[in-house]
Amino acid sequence: MQNPVLVEVTRGELVESCHRGAFALVDGEGRLVAGVGDLDRPVFPRSAVKLLQAIPLIETGAAARFGLTDKDLSLACASHSGEPEHLRRAAAMLAKAGLDETALECGPEWPGEPEISRDMARRGETPCQLHNNCSGKHAGFLLTTVHRGETAAGYVGPNHPAQIRVKAVLEDLTGHSLNVDVCGTDGCSIPTYATPLRDLAGAFAKIVSGRGIEPQRAEAGQALMRACMAEPFEMSGTGRACMTMMQAAPGRVFVKTGAEGVFCGALPELGLGFALKIDDGAKRASEALAAAVLAKALETADAELSGVFSAMATAPLQNKRGTLTGEVRAVLPDL
Amino acid sequence: MQNPVLVEVTRGELVESCHRGAFALVDGEGRLVAGVGDLDRPVFPRSAVKLLQAIPLIETGAAARFGLTDKDLSLACASHSGEPEHLRRAAAMLAKAGLDETALECGPEWPGEPEISRDMARRGETPCQLHNNCSGKHAGFLLTTVHRGETAAGYVGPNHPAQIRVKAVLEDLTGHSLNVDVCGTDGCSIPTYATPLRDLAGAFAKIVSGRGIEPQRAEAGQALMRACMAEPFEMSGTGRACMTMMQAAPGRVFVKTGAEGVFCGALPELGLGFALKIDDGAKRASEALAAAVLAKALETADAELSGVFSAMATAPLQNKRGTLTGEVRAVLPDL
Numbered sequence: 001m002q003n004p005v006l007v008e009v010t011r012g013e014l015v016e017s018c019h020r021g022a023f024a025l026v027d028g029e030g031r032l033v034a035g036v037g038d039l040d041r042p043v044f045p046r047s048a049v050k051l052l053q054a055i056p057l058i059e060t061g062a063a064a065r066f067g068l069t070d071k072d073l074s075l076a077c078a079s080h081s082g083e084p085e086h087l088r089r090a091a092a093m094l095a096k097a098g099l100d101e102t103a104l105e106c107g108p109e110w111p112g113e114p115e116i117s118r119d120m121a122r123r124g125e126t127p128c129q130l131h132n133n134c135s136g137k138h139a140g141f142l143l144t145t146v147h148r149g150e151t152a153a154g155y156v157g158p159n160h161p162a163q164i165r166v167k168a169v170l171e172d173l174t175g176h177s178l179n180v181d182v183c184g185t186d187g188c189s190i191p192t193y194a195t196p197l198r199d200l201a202g203a204f205a206k207i208v209s210g211r212g213i214e215p216q217r218a219e220a221g222q223a224l225m226r227a228c229m230a231e232p233f234e235m236s237g238t239g240r241a242c243m244t245m246m247q248a249a250p251g252r253v254f255v256k257t258g259a260e261g262v263f264c265g266a267l268p269e270l271g272l273g274f275a276l277k278i279d280d281g282a283k284r285a286s287e288a289l290a291a292a293v294l295a296k297a298l299e300t301a302d303a304e305l306s307g308v309f310s311a312m313a314t315a316p317l318q319n320k321r322g323t324l325t326g327e328v329r330a331v332l333p334d335l
Numbered sequence: 336m337q338n339p340v341l342v343e344v345t346r347g348e349l350v351e352s353c354h355r356g357a358f359a360l361v362d363g364e365g366r367l368v369a370g371v372g373d374l375d376r377p378v379f380p381r382s383a384v385k386l387l388q389a390i391p392l393i394e395t396g397a398a399a400r401f402g403l404t405d406k407d408l409s410l411a412c413a414s415h416s417g418e419p420e421h422l423r424r425a426a427a428m429l430a431k432a433g434l435d436e437t438a439l440e441c442g443p444e445w446p447g448e449p450e451i452s453r454d455m456a457r458r459g460e461t462p463c464q465l466h467n468n469c470s471g472k473h474a475g476f477l478l479t480t481v482h483r484g485e486t487a488a489g490y491v492g493p494n495h496p497a498q499i500r501v502k503a504v505l506e507d508l509t510g511h512s513l514n515v516d517v518c519g520t521d522g523c524s525i526p527t528y529a530t531p532l533r534d535l536a537g538a539f540a541k542i543v544s545g546r547g548i549e550p551q552r553a554e555a556g557q558a559l560m561r562a563c564m565a566e567p568f569e570m571s572g573t574g575r576a577c578m579t580m581m582q583a584a585p586g587r588v589f590v591k592t593g594a595e596g597v598f599c600g601a602l603p604e605l606g607l608g609f610a611l612k613i614d615d616g617a618k619r620a621s622e623a624l625a626a627a628v629l630a631k632a633l634e635t636a637d638a639e640l641s642g643v644f645s646a647m648a649t650a651p652l653q654n655k656r657g658t659l660t661g662e663v664r665a666v667l668p669d670l
Contacts, residue, residue: 002337009595009616012519014529016379017595017616020355044351107655110449117449118456132655184347184661187654194349260344260352280615281344281352319522320442320467326519 003037004333006292007278007285009317010326019285021261023276023293024201028209032198033272034296034335042182042194043277047079048258050137050235051224052173052203053190056165057140058220062147066096073227074234075136079257081237082111082120082131089234090130093139097146104129105156106138106188113237134188136234141190156189163191170195173203173213187259197275204254204266204273211271225254225266241287245294248308255290257283263290267297284328288313292330338372339668341627342613342620344652345661354620356596358611358628359536363544367533368607369631369670377517377529378612382414383593385472385570386559387508387538388525391500392475393555397482401431408562409569410471414592416572417446417455417466424569425465428474432481439464440491441473441523448572469523471569476525491524498526505530508538508548522594532610539589539601539608546606560589560601576622580629583643590625592618598625602632619663623648627665 007019022037032039054076057063063073072093080086094100108127110117120127129135138155141162145152148161155162170193171178178193186192206213207221228235229251236243236257245255255265261278263286274293278285291312298306313330342354357372367374389411392398398408407428415421429435443462445452455462464470473490476497480487483496490497505528506513513528521527541548542556563570564586571578571592580590590600596613598621609628613620626647633641648665 011379011527013516014377014379014519016519017614019615042349044346044349105656107657109655110453114445114449114452118445118453121453121456122459124457181348184349184351185654185658187660189654189656189658192346194351279352280354280617280620282615282617285615319520319524320444321440321524322442323520323524325522 001038003279006036006332007288007328007330009284009328012326016326019278019280019282021276021278021285021289022197023274023289024197025272025274025293025297026198026201026205028205028211028271030202030205030212035198036333036335039198040196042196043262044184044192044194044260045200045264045275046186046192046258046260046262047134048256048262048264048275049170049200050079050256051077051221051228052169053137053166054140054224055169055217055220056162057144058223059216060144060147060165062144065147066143068093070227071231071234073224074231076140077224077228077256078136078235079133080136080234081113081116081240082127082133083116083237086136086234086237087130090135090139093136094142097143099142099146099152101128101130103142103152104132104135104138106132106134108132113240132188138188158183158191167191167193169217170203172217173206174199175202197277200264200275201273204264204275205271206273208266208268208273209271222268225268226251228256229254241290245291245309245312248312249305252305253294255294257286261286265290265294267294270297270301272297284315288315288328288330292332296332296335336373338614341371341667342623342663342665344619344663347661351661354613354615354617356611356613356620356624357532358609358624359532360607360609360628360632361533361536361540363540363546363606365537365540365547370533371668371670374533375531377531378597379519379527379529379595380535380599380610381521381527381593381595381597382469383591383597383599383610384505384535385414385591386412386556386563387504388472388501389475389559390504390552390555391497392479393558394551395479395482395500397479400482401478403428405562406566406569408559409566411475412559412563412591413471413570414468415471415570416448416451416575417462417468418451418572421471421569421572422465425470425474428471429477432478434477434481434487436463436465438477438487439467439470439473441467441469443467448575451572467523473523493518493526502526502528504552507552508541509534510537532612535599535610536608539599539610540606541608543601543603543608544606557603560603561586563591564589576625580626580644580647583647584640587640588629590629592621596621600625600629602629605632605636607632619650623650623663623665627667631667631670
């Protein structure tokens with residue numbers, strides 16, 4: 001099946017580039033409320049399911065034992081920008097279990113935002129593993145591991161209890177057996193399991209609707225979601241899409257980006273979840289489409305808020321002298 | 336018409352993302368030697384036609400008058416990386432006509448390569464217009480303008496003699512009238528005219544074959560091409576695709592990247608030109624496809640060199656710990 005063009009990039013009067021993709025917006029029963037494209041092909045969710053991967057941090061009791069705050073929980077679900085506040089909090093989380101940066105196995109990386117990376121260079125800094133956008137998530141894995149009395153080393157491997165717990169949550173909420181045939185290695189070295197968009201969306205719908213999910217698991221997911229919505233800077237970073245979209249509707253929408261053009265999200269008050277992927281992996285397109293999906297989801301429930309996200313689904317493009325040259329715009333078919 | 340998938344990005348055993356596109360490989364008579372996808376839809380060539388845009392620098396006599404070397408000519412065709420040598424040369428070219436950085440109208444930009452940008456930040460530098468990847472091309476426009484005794488200010492505008500000369504070359508070599516309906520504003524503020532890939536490829540084939548082109552114009556284009564092939568650092572930058580591909584076959588292939596997934600190129604000894612665009616604008620895909628097109632073009636003429644480019648058409652992907660996670664690979668259909 002051929003996915004349709006969902007995002008166009010214009011220059012002058014012409015469409016210069018275009019992005020194909022698919023999205024699923026589903027309710028707690030798994031019914032498709034809106035969607036387009038191939039929703040049954042397995043796609044790697046990458047960082048868009050960090051909230052699901054953090055559920056064992058709550059369920060094991062590790063978050064309670066180490067007294068994690070909403071900001072800590074948000075960072076445990078983060079693809080953060082590597083800003084100084086993110087680093088300090090990740091280090092503090094590790095310190096709660098007597099660990100430091102050397103326990104991490106995510107690898108070092110320069111922050112992806114050029115200005116943050118240049119700020120570091122100006123200060124003469126080089127990146128360590130705390131700068132990795134996943135360091136908060138990995139700190140969460142390590143706290144869970146320490147709480148359970150497991151050997152921390154190797155916690156990124158698919159057979160370590162930390163990853164087995166994560167896989168069990170994903171299998172429960174998506175309804176798929178996640179085996180080696182759909183397993184890839186993520187940028188931060190943990191397994192990522194390819195799953196159909198329909199079922200990724202369904203996992204988030206289960207959490208917010210409480211349907212088809214154990215009550216304690218729903219509450220764990222909701223607690224993480226409340227934390228992310230209350231403290232979006234910790235799970236994202238200054239000026240970035242997830243933070244901007246959640247700030248536009250405090251407590252009413254959850255969104256999380258993933259590499260290669262993936263987004264997952266939820267609308268708690270509507271009991272809906274969504275998942276999307278741009279075929280070619282482009283971030284500019286996944287961000288425009290995420291805003292358009294939120295606009296679609298809110299169309300009848302809150303036309304005004306829907307309009308806010310609809311406006312975010314088009315972004316102007318400027319050149320180096322500030323001249324408007326075109327735009328990135330989501331173009332959903334009539335659904 | 337629907338362009339086919341020409342580049343796949345894998346993770347583990349699965350294809351995670353894919354890129355559609357089109358390419359045309361043509362001879363001096365405009366015959367399609369190989370090609371796939373929609374070759375008749377106008378696409379913005381962006382920086383991939385900088386060599387064509389530099390032809391007036393030769394034809395007006397400005398290059399001879401100001402004593403430009405091969406390195407200068409290569410920089411006049413460049414999307415350079417903003418490395419210190421690029422900046423010094425662009426400034427020196429401007430100085431030949433009594434001008435400095437303030438005469439440029441391309442706008443300032445941080446270099447696109449993160450390491451070069453961080454090196455600048457480490458030295459406490461901020462970008463000026465010389466850092467713009469197009470500063471060499473703009474220096475060429477300005478030298479031509481000064482040589483002709485024209486007012487330099489406004490040289491980026493579509494009605495300035497500098498851009499009228501460029502447009503006349505493009506119209507001559509592509510066989511299209513380039514009017515406002517296919518005109519966009521490029522990143523460096525000059526006009527860019529959307530043109531079918533078939534005819535962009537044809538322009539480069541005319542230059543290297545000498546067919547369907549005035550001899551002086553062919554010689555001007557060939558002089559620029561020889562300069563780029565002899566001095567590929569000046570028209571590209573350390574470790575970048577254009578430089579790497581031209582260094583793999585010195586004097587035998589010319590390639591030039593453009594924004595939004597475009598490449599143009601030529602094989603002088605075969606009298607062939609090519610042009611390609613990735614629908615979604617991804618650089619990783621345009622680079623893999625450019626290597627695959629070169630491999631295809633050389634298939635019968637030089638199997639060994641074809642194999643070198645074929646190998647470049649697949650690039651491994653590593654994560655932050657250096658683990659191999661997948662690859663980017665061109666997947667041409669049987670042609």
